[in-house]
Amino acid sequence: YEYTSGGGDGGSLHRNVIFRDSVGLPAEPFSRFHSRDPEGLWDWLDGLRADGVEALAIPHNSNASDGQMFSLVDWAGDPFDRDYIAKRMRNEPLFEISQVKGTSETHPSLSDTDEWASFEIKPFIGSSFEISEPKGSYVRQALRDGLVMADQDLGNPYALGFVAASDSHTGATTDNEADFYSKIGLLDATPELRGSVPLPWWQSLAIGWILPKRVVELEGQTYARTPTTTFGASGLAGVWAEENTREALYSAFRRKETFATSGPRLRVRLYAGYGLGPDVLEDPARCATECPSAVPMGGEFETRPGEAPQFLAWAVRDPLSAPLQRLQIVKGWSHNGISGEEVHDVACAVGVPDPETHRCPQVAAPVDLGDCSYTERPGAGELRALWSDPDFNAEERAFYYVRVLENPTCRWSTWDALRAGLPPRSDLPVTVQERAWSSPVWRLPLS
Structure with missing residues (x-):
């Protein structure tokens, strides 16, 4: 179920609560009517756990939290202490990095050297047009802040694995750009109400008369002015579990062996540690049982003296979506109270990364906006790498996660316009690069 807390200014502090099984469940769920303080939810979950009922909470839609989801103080405004941090991580091991109301990986103002940071950013609080404060609202910065707190011997409240979900309120998933139909039902059930296609004259007159701030004129056409235009057709959670049972899936949630996609059924895997020879590239799945000195996504490992760790990254495309363009590792680190990222x-898919810029060659992969078709080349069906950190510093605390990008494809708003026989709305992106993210791994500094 969903725990729908929020700050006094409307910032979203929502959580999805997942139970391991259906035995002994409480008669009444903990809700905002009991307390809007998320720590109250964690206390309730601790109480259930003491009675043998296992559950966890997954924060989501942090981009709309106005900086509150990953704040550095608690609900009362007090700095975190060890007990608070331990309680938070005991009850919230995962985070929803992407959903229909935007992606919460990072923001261009927080990651100004990341060319792909501006992906399906919904900048608003709730259904308003009030801008949400980026700092404290995106998970990459939270991962960095968590490293700094761990350096201070407090623990890491933000050692979070990644999942994604739709957050649709219609009972159906809208994770396909070509078939995006609604999040809220009647309020965005048509392209006109979603703002991707001009309103008919009678509707524009009615809305403009009743709610004049809810229409916008563009190139002689009247469109609905709605936060829905910033929604994304997202997302899906991936789980590496021993079997397809509720118990096994929940256990994978707990150990954070999970990944997230913006909609396509990509598959991603990450292992990190030592003793990873070139032979594991032939079959990355072997590391599930044959890499004793490596940990999977969601794990942590210690730095060895005089030895740089290795990272096995692997991704496979969705055969019903575009081919892969590049495989990336996102690193964050902290040292002496200062954090960074790269x-x-x-x-x-074509060529190799430049050793200076750490970027793949620029290769065009055009999309035909007349029918939203794309070519299979250039592109890859699978990408894999055995990587060592060129900036490895044994004294730093660090996290690493995989991000894989597809070639560009039409955004849902472009599909809406195409089906209506109209050009795409000029102030919206016409294409997106669908992607997936592994859960991070954490490297402990040399003690």
Whole structure:
């Protein structure tokens, strides 16, 4: 179920609560009517756990939290202490990085060297046009802040694995750009109400008269002015589990062996540690049982003296979506109270990453906006890499996660316009690069 807390200004602090099984469930769920303080939810979950009922909470839609989801103080405004951090991580091991109301990986103002940071950013709080504060609202910065707190011997409240979901309120998933139909039902059930296609004259007159701020004129056409235009057709959660049972899936949630996609059924895997020879590139799945000195996504490992760790990254395309363009490792680190981040391309569909810029060659992969078709080349069906961090520093605390990008494809708003026989709305992106993210791994500094 969903716990729908929020700050006093409307910032979203929502959580999805997942139970391991259906035995002994409480008669009444904990809700905002009990407390809007998320710590109250964690206390309730701790109480259930003491009675043998296992559950966890997954924060989501942090981009609309106005900086509150990953704040550095608690609900009362007090700094985190060890007990608070332990309680938070005990109950919230995962985070929803993408959904219909935007992607919460990072923001251009927080990651100004990441060329792909501006992906399906919904900048608003709720259904308003009030801008949400980026700092404290996006998970990459939270991962960095967590490293700094761990350096201070407090623990890491933001050692989060990644999942994604739709957050649709219609009972159906809208994760396909070519078939995006609604999140809220009647309020965005048509392209006209979603703002991707001009309103008919009678509707524009009615809305303009009743709610004049809810229409916008563009190139002689009247469109609905709605936050829905910033929605994305997202997303899906991936789980690496031993079997397809509720118990096994929940256990994978707990160990954070999960990944997220913006909609396509991509598959991603990450292992990190030592003793990873070139032979594992032939069959990355072997590491599930044959890499004793490596940890899977969601894990942490210790730095060895005089030895740089290795990272096995792997991704496979969705055969019903575009081919892969590049495989990346996103790194964050902290040292002496200062954190940083960088993005490395580690495998390319065409060519190899430049050793200076850590970027793949620029190769065009055009989309035909007349029918939204794309070519299969250039592009890859699978990308894999065995990578070592060129900036490895044994004294730093660090996280690493995989991000894989597809070639561009038509955005849902472009599909809406195409079906209506109209050009795409000029102030919206015409294409997107669908993607997937692995959960991070964490490297502990040399002690």
